[in-house]
Amino acid sequence: MADTTFLSWPFFTDRHRALAEGIERWCATKLPVGRADVDAACRELVQQLGCDGWLNHTAPDPQQLSPLDVRTLCLIREILARHDGLADFAFAMQGLGAGPVSLFGSAEQRHWLRRSRSGQAIAAFALTEEQSGSDVANIAMTARRDGDAYILDGEKTWISNGGIADIYVVFARTGEASGAKGLSAFLVPGATAGLSVVERIEVIAPHPLARLRFDRVRVPGSAVVGAAGEGFKIAMATLDIFRATVGAAALGLARRALDEAGARARKRQLFGGPLADLQLVQGYIADMAVDIDAAALLVYRAAWAKDSGALRVTREASMAKLFATERAQAVIDKAVQLHGGDGVRRGHIVERLYREIRALRIYEGASEVQKVVIARQVLSGA
Numbered sequence: 001m002a003d004t005t006f007l008s009w010p011f012f013t014d015r016h017r018a019l020a021e022g023i024e025r026w027c028a029t030k031l032p033v034g035r036a037d038v039d040a041a042c043r044e045l046v047q048q049l050g051c052d053g054w055l056n057h058t059a060p061d062p063q064q065l066s067p068l069d070v071r072t073l074c075l076i077r078e079i080l081a082r083h084d085g086l087a088d089f090a091f092a093m094q095g096l097g098a099g100p101v102s103l104f105g106s107a108e109q110r111h112w113l114r115r116s117r118s119g120q121a122i123a124a125f126a127l128t129e130e131q132s133g134s135d136v137a138n139i140a141m142t143a144r145r146d147g148d149a150y151i152l153d154g155e156k157t158w159i160s161n162g163g164i165a166d167i168y169v170v171f172a173r174t175g176e177a178s179g180a181k182g183l184s185a186f187l188v189p190g191a192t193a194g195l196s197v198v199e200r201i202e203v204i205a206p207h208p209l210a211r212l213r214f215d216r217v218r219v220p221g222s223a224v225v226g227a228a229g230e231g232f233k234i235a236m237a238t239l240d241i242f243r244a245t246v247g248a249a250a251l252g253l254a255r256r257a258l259d260e261a262g263a264r265a266r267k268r269q270l271f272g273g274p275l276a277d278l279q280l281v282q283g284y285i286a287d288m289a290v291d292i293d294a295a296a297l298l299v300y301r302a303a304w305a306k307d308s309g310a311l312r313v314t315r316e317a318s319m320a321k322l323f324a325t326e327r328a329q330a331v332i333d334k335a336v337q338l339h340g341g342d343g344v345r346r347g348h349i350v351e352r353l354y355r356e357i358r359a360l361r362i363y364e365g366a367s368e369v370q371k372v373v374i375a376r377q378v379l380s381g382a
């Protein structure tokens, strides 16, 4: 049974505690869904999460426009990830994909939020290109003005939900200035002519992922999210919110690993007693528990700071993502070790966790990028 004592920390209100119980119950009854076809599994998860109201937390109600509650996003991601990494992925992408519209969208664009919140539309966030992963400002995709419209040309790669998304937020170069200041964000429906999947990318923890081609994709001027030239700012503001939630997902995977390791250590008999009686094993368990609590403190500190009105939480969000993902990898590795041969048996829960954690140290800013961000903030006194 996972440790839930952190819910009594002062970062949370009774509303958060009730929500944590609710999503826990939901996971126990609705997960896992069949995974034979990963696209179908993701569609089903989005539909179920939407139907049962959980996706309402991924974007504001278009009528009321209340801000996103980051502690809620983190709690849901942590608990979903502890039960099923794919369910966490489906939930998270609805938030990240809709994020630029939630934060900067026009009244017309916000109609999409109704559909992403209900699970009727699958969302995607299309920033990365072949030569601009970590180097975001190096985006080459162009969006050329043509009367009242824009014409998008180029490729995006590593796009989660690529191929199954109904709506993409796409970042392209509009050239108001050089580098980061010449980018804009566009809302592009998946069915737009000229948008196609050129490659499905298979990864060690499968989810829908694709390289997309934009071949003279025409969108109206009203598809620009926020103002032209503000794409970089929009992408970074969106990541400021969702980076802490990646840390929360890592935390959920790590908590599951500790639960599994603890159960195994109590049950497995070695040298005339349970594995848990060996002091080196106790050392592992202690290290795992400390890493988890420290990660939780950083994740929920970042979420609380954002919810408490801090305009930017760049430093806190980067610290949360860096520490929680890196330490979750170490926690899960120890859980694999304590399972012996079973730890690397295909299909075993800790083997799955070992595959699921890896990409979190790379996407939404690799760990090295987080360190650069943190150092810059510290050195500038931010």
Ligand SMILES: Cc1cc2nc3c(=O)[nH]c(=O)nc-3n(C[C@H](O)[C@H](O)[C@H](O)COP(=O)(O)OP(=O)(O)OC[C@H]3O[C@@H](n4cnc5c(N)ncnc54)[C@H](O)[C@@H]3O)c2cc1C
Binding pocket: 125, 126, 127, 128, 130, 131, 132, 133, 134, 135, 157, 158, 159, 160, 161, 203, 209, 359, 362, 363, 364, 365, 366, 367, 368, 369, 372
């Ligand atoms: C599973 C998965 C899902 C993804 N989903 C999406 C998505 O939905 N939308 C989207 O737009 N993108 C997505 N991405 C892309 C992801 O954001 C990029 O992979 C990531 O930003 C790294 O870019 P890159 O792969 O080009 O690696 P590179 O930029 O080539 O970096 C390679 C490595 O270099 C090191 N490095 C980079 N910068 C520095 C630095 N400043 N100092 C020191 N070392 C450094 C890091 O170790 C890094 O991992 C996804 C990626 C994965 C793996």
